[in-house]
Amino acid sequence: MGNRLIDLQHITKIYDGHPVLDDLNLYFNENEFLTLLGPSGCGKTTTLRILGGFETPDQGRVIFNGQDITHLPPNKRQLNTVFQKYALFTHMNIAENIAFGLKISGKSKAYIDDKIKYALKLVNLDGYEKRMPDSLSGGQQQRIAIARAIVNEPKILLLDEPLGALDLKLRQEMQYELIRMKNELGITFIYVTHDQEEALTMSDTIVVMNQGYIQQIGTPEDIYNEPTNAFVADFIGDSNIFPGTMVEDKVVRIFDRIFPCVDVGFGCNTPVDVVIRPEDVELGAPGQGTVDGVVSHLIFKGVHYEMEVTACGREWLVQSTKMYPVGEQVSIHVDPFNIQIMNKPESEDEEAVVLDV
Amino acid sequence: MSKWLKRFYLFVIMVFLYAPIVTLMILSFNESRTSVKWGGFSLKWYQQLFESRTILAALGNTLLIALLSAVLATLLGTSAAIAISHMKKRKQSFCMSIVNIPMLNAEIVTGIAFMLLFITLGDLLAFFGIHFEMGFGTVLIGHITFNLPYVVLSVMPKLKQFNLSMYEAALDLGAGEGQAFFRIVLPDIMPGVLSGFLLSFTMSLDDFVITHFVKGLGADTLSTLIYSELRKGIKPEMYALSTIMFLAVFLVLLAVNLKPQGGVKNTN
Numbered sequence: 213m214g215n216r217l218i219d220l221q222h223i224t225k226i227y228d229g230h231p232v233l234d235d236l237n238l239y240f241n242e243n244e245f246l247t248l249l250g251p252s253g254c255g256k257t258t259t260l261r262i263l264g265g266f267e268t269p270d271q272g273r274v275i276f277n278g279q280d281i282t283h284l285p286p287n288k289r290q291l292n293t294v295f296q297k298y299a300l301f302t303h304m305n306i307a308e309n310i311a312f313g314l315k316i317s318g319k320s321k322a323y324i325d326d327k328i329k330y331a332l333k334l335v336n337l338d339g340y341e342k343r344m345p346d347s348l349s350g351g352q353q354q355r356i357a358i359a360r361a362i363v364n365e366p367k368i369l370l371l372d373e374p375l376g377a378l379d380l381k382l383r384q385e386m387q388y389e390l391i392r393m394k395n396e397l398g399i400t401f402i403y404v405t406h407d408q409e410e411a412l413t414m415s416d417t418i419v420v421m422n423q424g425y426i427q428q429i430g431t432p433e434d435i436y437n438e439p440t441n442a443f444v445a446d447f448i449g450d451s452n453i454f455p456g457t458m459v460e461d462k463v464v465r466i467f468d469r470i471f472p473c474v475d476v477g478f479g480c481n482t483p484v485d486v487v488i489r490p491e492d493v494e495l496g497a498p499g500q501g502t503v504d505g506v507v508s509h510l511i512f513k514g515v516h517y518e519m520e521v522t523a524c525g526r527e528w529l530v531q532s533t534k535m536y537p538v539g540e541q542v543s544i545h546v547d548p549f550n551i552q553i554m555n556k557p558e559s560e561d562e563e564a565v566v567l568d569v
Numbered sequence: 570m571s572k573w574l575k576r577f578y579l580f581v582i583m584v585f586l587y588a589p590i591v592t593l594m595i596l597s598f599n600e601s602r603t604s605v606k607w608g609g610f611s612l613k614w615y616q617q618l619f620e621s622r623t624i625l626a627a628l629g630n631t632l633l634i635a636l637l638s639a640v641l642a643t644l645l646g647t648s649a650a651i652a653i654s655h656m657k658k659r660k661q662s663f664c665m666s667i668v669n670i671p672m673l674n675a676e677i678v679t680g681i682a683f684m685l686l687f688i689t690l691g692d693l694l695a696f697f698g699i700h701f702e703m704g705f706g707t708v709l710i711g712h713i714t715f716n717l718p719y720v721v722l723s724v725m726p727k728l729k730q731f732n733l734s735m736y737e738a739a740l741d742l743g744a745g746e747g748q749a750f751f752r753i754v755l756p757d758i759m760p761g762v763l764s765g766f767l768l769s770f771t772m773s774l775d776d777f778v779i780t781h782f783v784k785g786l787g788a789d790t791l792s793t794l795i796y797s798e799l800r801k802g803i804k805p806e807m808y809a810l811s812t813i814m815f816l817a818v819f820l821v822l823l824a825v826n827l828k829p830q831g832g833v834k835n836t837n
Contacts, residue, residue, distance in 0.1 A: 286741050287740050287745055292741055316748065364743065
């Protein structure tokens with residue numbers, strides 16, 4: 213990763229009196245794979261459209277390489293977009309699609325032909341020049357959309373949920389393809405998705421957003437292991453989120469049981485949220501852990517068993533390769549290192565998502 | 570047995586559909602002036618037709634008005650459709666009903682309304698010393714008016730289908746707004762624009778009622794000319810003219826249907 217390439221400063225965008233983005237500050241580095249992750253309506257797509265020039269922020273500035281490009285139209289920006297619905301030009305064949313941007317900028321025919329060949333090779337679709345877009349599968353169309361964008365040698369490639377319409381297997385394959393392309397091209401990818409797995413797999417940096425605010429910025433490991441609030445913990449992977457009290461540094465009380473942990477600096481007797489990942493809950497024979505409980509549900513998930521254990525009047529989600537049948541008495545133990553302490557949410561956007569079932 | 574019944578049924582339908590036209594075509598080659606007597610094969614009505622100035626002038630008027638009104642209605646209608654498609658939902662349905670009214674309105678009402686408008690306008694302009702009377706121009710205006718809804722209605726569905734991110738993709742790839750429109754949007758909605766144009770053209774060729782009210786003294790089209798000839802008793806030249814018109818339409822239809830599928834695949 214290199215220098216700062218693009219800066220969003222104090223971006224605010226309001227639709228129909230409702231703020232979609234509120235004083236957003238974010239920067240993107242050279243050669244970085246950055247993912248904007250969040251549920252629908254969190255402002256991630258609006259952020260991308262402001263970067264692409266399709267929306268103008270109501271307040272704030274977009275700085276690209278030191279220049280203010282807030283009001284620059286999309287066709288004057290050195291970045292290209294891969295759209296969610298591919299947006300291939302249906303009346304043009306693949307070669308014409310890829311050549312579109314190059315023709316507009318007046319490149320020579322030889323140069324264009326070269327570029328088409330190179331781009332098709334990069335997306336593993338050599339020989340598709342004469343095909344029409346509607347004769348291609350969804351995955352192939354998406355590759356062409358990427359090829360069409362990258363031949364213009366943008367500094368940044370914006371991708372708006374490009375894999376959303378593909379089936380699971382193809383999506384996983386395309387994730388690896390995207391990482392390879394990014395490394396080969398050495399440019400910045402800004403990727404928008406609501407799929408946390410996609411974000412964890414591909415990104416150098418993840419920006420978690422909710423209700424127009426950035427919740428956390430960090431590497432996939434940071435985000436997964438040390439979520440800063442209940443929303444992030446809940447949105448990224450499965451988690452047990454319990455109310456707790458920080459008794460003192462490195463000691464937290466959950467349901468009147470004392471758990472040792474490694475977090476410091478929360479003060480004494482402070483109410484906090486405690487996150488424990490289901491794979492970090494260790495089950496054992498009764499009496500051997502911190503809390504005893506009873507297995508209430510059991511599902512086989514392939515790589516592991518997923519169980520629910522009732523303890524202290526709450527359900528604990530547990531993932532383990534070892535199976536405990538329903539009704540079995542077990543004890544729960546959590547390694548201090550695997551207990552993540554978070555401040556209580558200060559606003560609605562930081563709260564865990566509640567699903568009404 | 571049922572096979573013969575089916576064939577007979579088809580035959581009866583064909584007779585109903587085409588007997589009048591076939592009769593007309595046969596009589597157009599009749600040497601004799603009266604339609605009751607066959608006087609032998611002759612092309613003399615065709616010859617007289619092409620020597621008649623009034624008929625040729627009316628034919629020229631008809632084609633010119635059809636072409637001009639179709640072109641202008643297509644330009645105006647397509648622009649209007651684009652504007653309407655970008656409106657908010659309520660405004661959009663309001664505009665669409667306004668567009669639809671002239672089409673649902675009885676032609677005779679539109680015709681009389683236009684005549685009154687032009688007469689009033691003429692009086693008003695005369696007051697300022699400007700001479701204005703009905704003629705080619707007023708017919709053209711009338712035709713553009715009744716063509717407009719057809720263009721809007723045939724372009725609108727294509728615009729609704731259009732994937733707006735295609736337009737944004739064009740901008741994204743460096744195209745200006747004009748380039749994006751002419752290279753991406755227009756080719757995509759072209760089937761709708763074309764069918765709007767063809768509809769306008771045929772509607773204009775076909776029109777009698779509105780033309781009759783706004784043509785004034787000079788600008789006769791074929792339909793109004795035939796109508797005025799009728800009063801003197803119809804002449805066999807008119808059979809010949811009608812035969813030519815029918816064959817022209819028939820050939821156009823044939824060409825459209827025999828065209829390779831690629832060009833028309835998007836016209837629903």
